[in-house]
Amino acid sequence: xxxxxxxxxxxxxxxxxxxxxxxxxxxxxxxxxxxxxxxxxxxxxxxxxxxxxxxxxxxxxxxxxxxxxxxxxxxxxxxxxxxxxxxxxxxxxxxxxxxxxxxxxxxxxxxxxxxxxxxxxxxxxxxxxxxxxxxxxxxxxxxxxxxxxxxxxxxxxxxxxxxxxxxxxxxxxxxxxxxxxxxxxxxxxxxx
Amino acid sequence: xxxxxxxxxxxxxxxxxxxxxxxxxxxxxxxxxxxxxxxxxxxxxxxxxxxxxxxxxxxxxxxxxxxxxxxxxxxxxxxxxxxxxxxxxxxxxxxxxxxxxxxxxxxxxxxxxxxxxxxxxxxxxxxxxxxxxxxxxxxxxxxxxxxxxxxxxxxxxxxxxxxxxxxxxxxxxxxxxxxxxxxxxxxxxxxxxxxxxxxxxxxxxxxxxxxxxxxxxxxxxxxxxxx
Numbered sequence: 001x002x003x004x005x006x007x008x009x010x011x012x013x014x015x016x017x018x019x020x021x022x023x024x025x026x027x028x029x030x031x032x033x034x035x036x037x038x039x040x041x042x043x044x045x046x047x048x049x050x051x052x053x054x055x056x057x058x059x060x061x062x063x064x065x066x067x068x069x070x071x072x073x074x075x076x077x078x079x080x081x082x083x084x085x086x087x088x089x090x091x092x093x094x095x096x097x098x099x100x101x102x103x104x105x106x107x108x109x110x111x112x113x114x115x116x117x118x119x120x121x122x123x124x125x126x127x128x129x130x131x132x133x134x135x136x137x138x139x140x141x142x143x144x145x146x147x148x149x150x151x152x153x154x155x156x157x158x159x160x161x162x163x164x165x166x167x168x169x170x171x172x173x174x175x176x177x178x179x180x181x182x183x184x185x186x187x188x189x190x191x192x
Numbered sequence: 193x194x195x196x197x198x199x200x201x202x203x204x205x206x207x208x209x210x211x212x213x214x215x216x217x218x219x220x221x222x223x224x225x226x227x228x229x230x231x232x233x234x235x236x237x238x239x240x241x242x243x244x245x246x247x248x249x250x251x252x253x254x255x256x257x258x259x260x261x262x263x264x265x266x267x268x269x270x271x272x273x274x275x276x277x278x279x280x281x282x283x284x285x286x287x288x289x290x291x292x293x294x295x296x297x298x299x300x301x302x303x304x305x306x307x308x309x310x311x312x313x314x315x316x317x318x319x320x321x322x323x324x325x326x327x328x329x330x331x332x333x334x335x336x337x338x339x340x341x342x343x344x345x346x347x348x349x350x351x352x353x354x355x356x357x358x359x360x361x362x363x364x365x366x367x368x369x370x371x372x373x374x375x376x377x378x379x380x381x382x383x384x385x386x387x388x389x390x391x392x393x394x395x396x397x398x399x400x401x402x403x404x405x406x407x408x409x410x411x412x413x414x415x416x417x418x419x
Contacts, residue, residue: 016385033367
């Protein structure tokens with residue numbers, strides 16, 4: 001690869017994923033050191049990947065619930081000595097903010113009309129999301145309020161476990177997320 | 193997700209995202225339409241985010257996004273068929289690189305490729321500043337003494353000495369310098385892009401490389417070029 005042969009998308013992607021062999025990496029870096037266009041391509045692609053909201057949308061893994069449970073258990077069960085070291089290359093200036101606390105519904109409820117959670121200081125938007133027990137997203141919306149009415153289809157969903165969570169936007173592309181909370185509508189008293 | 197892709201030697205197992213697999217395996221038009229819809233559901237946010245990152249104006253974003261989809265779908269998804277799962281490249285990374293190129297192509301088709309026209313104002317300013325820094329000559333002095341051949345000669349010699357010293361560096365170090373001083377990237381961004389363990393490794397390497405450059409320039413009789 002000389003000054004005229006630009007890396008193809010596969011090579012660029014491999015470099016961004018740190019999957020190049022040492023020889024391939026040297027070739028790409030030698031080219032990009034002198035080629036502003038390819039450098040810009042790497043920088044912008046890297047930026048896109050780093051700020052992408054989610055690589056794949058509209059699909060939640062079905063194992064989200066057991067995975068979340070496993071992650072929580074891991075935190076508590078893993079001996080201190082085995083905890084991974086704290087990463088030192090984090091973005092500077094991140095202010096820690098607590099996620100919203102889910103107020104209603106939690107556990108067994110007789111009817112469901114709204115989702116309500118606590119306000120997060122500095123948050124300008126909230127995104128509640130409801131999942132079924134398989135981890136599939138049933139409904140989500142973005143709102144500025146701390147309470148939102150749920151659609152009729154959800155109000156009629158009886159006698160099954162559902163989970164919901166809320167994430168709050170505290171800055172540009174910065175979100176804090178609540179814990180995942182279970183609820184179930186019992187007694188068949190669906191709210192019209 | 194695994195599918196079998198046959199080559200001349202026989203069947204080899206290759207893993208693709210489920211949506212891409214469905215897309216490439218679809219044979220009939222309805223199946224292709226359905227697979228394309230599935231692909232878009234999965235990746236439209238990433239494609240749109242790519243367009244929004246590359247292009248600032250929302251109208252440009254919408255045009256580029258529409259054109260991007262058209263070109264990804266063209267010739268029976270010929271572009272998407274170019275992806276090779278080599279076990280070292282994620283499909284989403286590859287898709288971002290391809291989508292970004294399509295956005296840039298779209299922009300250039302509409303507005304043309306101008307000299308520096310694709311650069312943001314900040315980039316232009318940085319490049320101008322960088323040119324001034326590397327020349328190591330006070331622009332005010334240069335303006336008043338531009339007619340003097342010895343000043344121009346001295347500047348040219350310094351520039352050539354710097355280029356020679358740069359050529360003596362490893363490709364990785366040259367890339368590091370370009371990202372830091374030409375593109376004005378932060379140490380964090382450089383560390384992530386180039387695979388340094390931490391930003392501190394970037395700073396340490398920069399200090400070392402600049403030391404090597406100073407020494408090379410000192411041997412060439414050029415002092416004070418890199419402060």
